[in-house]
Amino acid sequence: MNEGDSKGNKVERKTIDIVHQGLAKRYRAERRFRLYGLTAILIGLLCLVILFISIVGNGYKAFQQTYLELEVFFDPALLDQHNLSTADYTGLVKSNLRTMFPEVRGRSDKRQLYKLISPGGAFQLRKMVLRDPDIIGRNISVWVPADDDVDMLMKGHFKADVAESSRRLSDKQLAWIEQLKEQGKIRKKFNKTFFTAGDSREPELAGIWGAAVGSFFALLVTLLLSFPIGVAAAVYLEEFAPKNRWTDLIEVNINNLAAVPSIVFGLLGLAVFLNFFGFPRSAPLVGGLVLTLMTLPTIIIASRAALQSVPPSIREGALGVGASKMQMVVHHVLPLALPGMLTGTIIGMARALGETAPLLMIGMVAFIVDIPGGLTDPSTVLPVQIYLWADSPERAFVERTSAAIMVLLVFLMLMNAAAIVLRRKFEKRW
């Protein structure tokens, strides 16, 4: 260091040196910070990937169902023309099984043989005969669903090489299944029943359609009620309400309601809608009303944010060219705030789709087989269906629960994706 230099040069070099030293440290800190952020995102993504892999791994097999081919002779002796509805179709299935395996004797062996086919086989034959009574007396090849134990064996969930007492299928049943495999009469097909049937106690006959229709009706009621009320409330609070203590109180309460646990709304629904007004229990109408109460705060808060984001120049400009306050709000501000309101609504609907707790209190957690036809028919919703299946002892319900979760996740992802697309497309940056 030159002592001869003027004081000024010495001080400059020192400062630059200090700055340069600090710069390396600062760059290192920034890189570390970016690394933390990246790690956090990766951990989140990893959890998501693990979740998807476990659900899809458990559930993809449910989209196939094992069917058996029966050569059914629609025996006129068993099917009395005047009593087709109550004829013994189970007996028809049994007699056809005996024809396929004539060497089976003894009551206990025959019972094991009959157990290879699901009770749904008899229902399927009944539907065929009622639809077209002309098939009585004919020989038709029908593919009937196999029992859920056979289905689990074919899909590899049940092992065949353990001791007989540790199995749900006996040695004889395994031998018959092998025989059917050689003859090509047992096959896995696409599980259409899963998408078209309602709930059932037999896993091979159970489907999500009833729950899906119930979810649709409940969400329809929620949308029709919560969107107009929410938007109107937000517009009033934002544009027309005077700034006094009452308005502050309302704002605080709305923000609190958004954080209330959802089961409280269920209790409110039970007390007000069921006990006081006397609405029917387990109806999508009541479910929709309870979900409306739950999504209303979310929509109001999102709509208010959207209205606040519209610049005041739009409002003043409208008033300046002679619009009344009402015209200014409805013709100028509202259309510009609509994309944000729609985004908030869709996110609120997605949350309502996945709710189970509030519907528990109003009776929608029930075993309902028939597909609901209207708003007042008893029904259940998709998350409740998943919960009920998760509680059933039959092994085949494990994969169906995962498959139903996959369907629900697909709907939720579609709804959230729609929200993002809408926002990107219509958003105006000021």
Place this chain on the structure above:
Amino acid sequence: MVRKTVVLVAALVFVFVTSTGVVNAQSARDYISIVGSSTVYPFATVVAEQFGKTSRYKTPKIESTGSGGGLKLFCAGVGVEHPDITNASRRIKGSELEKCRQNGVNEIVEVKIGYDGIVLANSKKAKPMKLSRKDIFLALAKDVPDPKGGESLVPNPYRTWREVNPALPNKRIEVLGPPPTSGTRDAFVELAMEAGAKKFGWLAAIRKQDKKKFQAIAHGIREDGAYIEAGENDNLIVQKLDANPNAIGIFGFSFLDQNTDKIQGSFVDGMQPTFEAIASGEYPVSRPLFFYVKKAHIGVIPGMEGYLSEFTSEKAWGPDGYLADKGMIPMPDAERKKYRADVSKLRVLTALNN
């Protein structure tokens, strides 16, 4: 001003009409409404589905509210907004019968449908346990008789099964069981724990003098971590047993029956929990299942007689019936005959001591 009032009046009329319309929809209820026990739920749903698919009536709607919750809803009154039938994994209590009478529910038909066994199961990777009910009481109770002797109670000191009974393996006591809200827990403490406690002479004497005090001792389950409340999801207990071969799980027979490839039932008082042993009564931990019907609703709600006759038919509750396939233990012939006669005559429950 006039236009505003017209709109307001029209809105009020609309609301009024729709609310009465909705109430009318309720009064035209054309499906059977059933509530009650989560243990009877798997069996009642099979019958309901069978009934719905083979008759022209709608499938009954069945909710799983628990025995107590179901009886509460059932006894709330007569009318289409109240349930028609309630399932129960225990008999109706005197206080519930009284509440029913107070609310106008006077004519109740009691129907026993079968038995359900409660099993203590462990993973097939370990050896089956041979327990007595006394062992179960000593292993799981909160306060047990002093191991040193005498007639006092101490907080449960036993950590391993061998400490309870030298013939048992030297494994830590780890039991996954139902929570206090579950009917299965009520039945388990009544059938297994009370019987185990009665084996101590002085406790049996207390039972004769003060039943409530005895029940408080026998029904208390330890809370120091050896008994883990595993919730109502029995599928989860089965998975946990598969992962931990030292643990034992408490649940109904139907779950054991559906998972025989993974778990095995423990012997209780020398009896293995098989279908035959529970049906004959030799396996001691089994309880009867009931449902109760409001006679006043029969004839008003369509299909009730059909549902009752489907449930009490041999192809449903008989030894070869589809309910037995689902894990329900059928009643002996004489009992089935009695209850079938009760149902066909709609015999009303008068007192609880028969």
